[in-house]
Amino acid sequence: MTGAFASEVTAALLVIGDEILSGRTKDKNIGTIADHCTENGIRLKEVRVVADEEAAIVAAVDALRTAYDYVFTTGGIGPTHDDITADAIAKAFGVALPIDERARALLLERIPEGEMTPARLRMARIPVGADLIENTVSKAPGFMIGNVIVMAGVPSIMQAMLKAVTPRLRTGAKMLSVSVRVDRPEGAVAAPLEACQRAFPDVPMGSYPFMDEGRYGTTLVLRSVDEARLAAAKADLEARLAAVFGG
Template identity: 65%
Template structure:
């Protein structure tokens, strides 16, 4: 049986407000969770300032490397919302007020209220498809493999749900968590041996303080094949039992 095709993605977060700390990003985690759930591997996240050259460079690098690039931020009505212009430059296409986008915005605004600032949100690169925005009407857009969405979390999430049915997807990643009741340093060598014996499974180690305030570890086993996941989890549990017995835990 042929191996399922790998579908990959990157997220490009655009905005000085993120880099300055004035705004705390709430989109990366949501995107990661939704994409993982439909079998798209999020491989990279970048954050860039409201700088045309930085956006163009990042977009062109990421779109050449991954199946999809999702951008958030910089498509509002103000002077520093330059994402759409930068995406157009990255693709080498013109940009202007799109009649489709303007018509959508007129569902919310009277034409007299569509001032120069608001009309900036109707400027779409040539050849792009619109992404419906059921919350505030100003659309995102999709050009090539780049999906351009708002930075406001509620609007980004609404746009993402419009996009998801149209995406190419892979097999969802399955995941199970095993509590070690040991410290990371107690199991590092043994865990590496288990991981080496199960190369098609990803095993992550995540330290935490337990309910007694003591250092503990969660081991997260991930795979797309249920049988391989079960086998790896069993190997992890066998290893943990052996280490606990050796340490008298």
């Protein structure tokens, strides 16, 4: 689970829900989680989207939790019959899924005892051995079992859970980035960018085309955990661009 840097901490995101795949719901969590991971020194390496199907969720969780340090999941922990994420996670870990009295007590802080229906009580089912993740928005908790972090799909609730769980996570060196704007089409800057990448193979580089007032341009982005190495790569790239297009 280690990568190019000794301090690298990796993660994957598993987005769960038929509504995402059908297009009915537009995912707003991927970008938020990606930004949060970057800010906290965690490399988000992969994102998968699966339907509300137990076998698909179990297979994805099993594959991702062995490949990365952490797996975040969003969606499928609500009160309805198709909210089966907790069931799938429990199956993936081979543990029972009882009503958790800690989770039930949290729900009762918001829902009167007389209104605690079986549907609402589903949100208190937690895999044996899991730690709860606080939900300051609606009380129904997420949970963390092993290296799998299970959160709600509603963006505001997911964000509250992500904030709550972060102090428990191991983090690595923060990834730094610099951007170089070139008012040339992407194809025109490909050669100097490739040459710079060969000279600095440890500094990931990417090109992102844009159009500004009808003219094509490209933003070149360089990333590294080493500030000095990043500065050296940027200087090298700017020199190569100047040699091609003039200073």
